[in-house]
Amino acid sequence: MVDKALGTGGRKSDKDLKIRVRSAKGRKVSSTKWLERQLNDPYVARARAEGLRSRAAFKIREIDQKHKLFRKGMRVVDLGAAPGGWSQIAATATGSTDANPLIVGIDYLEMDPIPGVILLQKDFTDEDAPAQLIAAMGGKKADLVMSDMAWPTTGHRPTDHLRIVHLIEVAADFAIDVLAPGGTFVAKVFQGGTEHELLHMLKRHFRTTFHAKPPSSRQDSAEAYLVAKGFKGDVPRETRVEDDEE
Incomplete structure (x- = not known):
């Protein structure tokens, strides 16, 4: 499951908006970290947007x-x-x-x-x-x-x-x-x-x-x-x- 971390109030910082991936049964910690990094990687988003x-x-x-x-x-x-x-x-x-x-x-x-x-x-x-x-x-x-x-x-x-x-x-x-x-x-x-x-x-x-x-x-x-x-x-x-x- 994927969540966006929220701040305690006011304007959300870039850190607050970072997508965090909850651990799942059967998924290794390393896999969870890799997925989280991919979801937050601007180059991944750009590649998808440009059809790369x-x-x-x-x-x-x-x-x-x-x-x-x-x-x-x-x-x-x-x-x-x-x-x-x-x-x-x-x-x-x-x-x-x-x-x-x-x-x-x-x-x-x-x-x-x-x-x-x-x-x-x-x-x-x-x-x-x-x-x-x-x-x-x-x-x-x-x-x-x-x-x-x-x-x-x-x-x-x-x-x-x-x-x-x-x-x-x-x-x-x-x-x-x-x-x-x-x-x-x-x-x-x-x-x-x-x-x-x-x-x-x-x-x-x-x-x-x-x-x-x-x-x-x-x-x-x-x-x-x-x-x-x-x-x-x-x-x-x-x-x-x-x-x-x-």
Whole structure:
């Protein structure tokens, strides 16, 4: 059950108007807190009002506003696309249409169609996923590869850290394969989730690398975004992060 907390009298403050969620039988405390945070999140309300699929859409929009990711006619790959907010922003920014789709998204979760976007329901870490993405792009190079992928957390920080780093490395390796010279790579990272070796590799392949934390990314979250711009396109493959030998 959801209530609006009331003050003791007079004009209600913003704090007084905060929606509070009563605990319910069978619901975990963490779930109640998450629901309360969602109901009070202005970005959730804005996303709903603008017809966007998630509040995450504002993150890529804000990164674009500051760092100029998109331009008309560019080709974009969206890794970990569900529920589709980033692809929506990319389609509008690039002028992608169903007649000339410029955006390809992939996720193991099912998504409703998005105008101007080719969606693949598949786990990006599957061996044949990169080939399917390249085929969906018609064999053309991408101008931007963006990844909002994250594994479900296990609660064991060292394990979660390794899993996150692995996803970023796989996404970065794919970006290096498919980007056109001058292209850009954007990926979600977490505090402690960007290894020095990975950053060193990206600096070999891109002219500029930096971290960004858009305003819509909750301040109490360890989430940030790694941005690599100006893909050189001429660095030997052996400079990439090598897979650990078993």
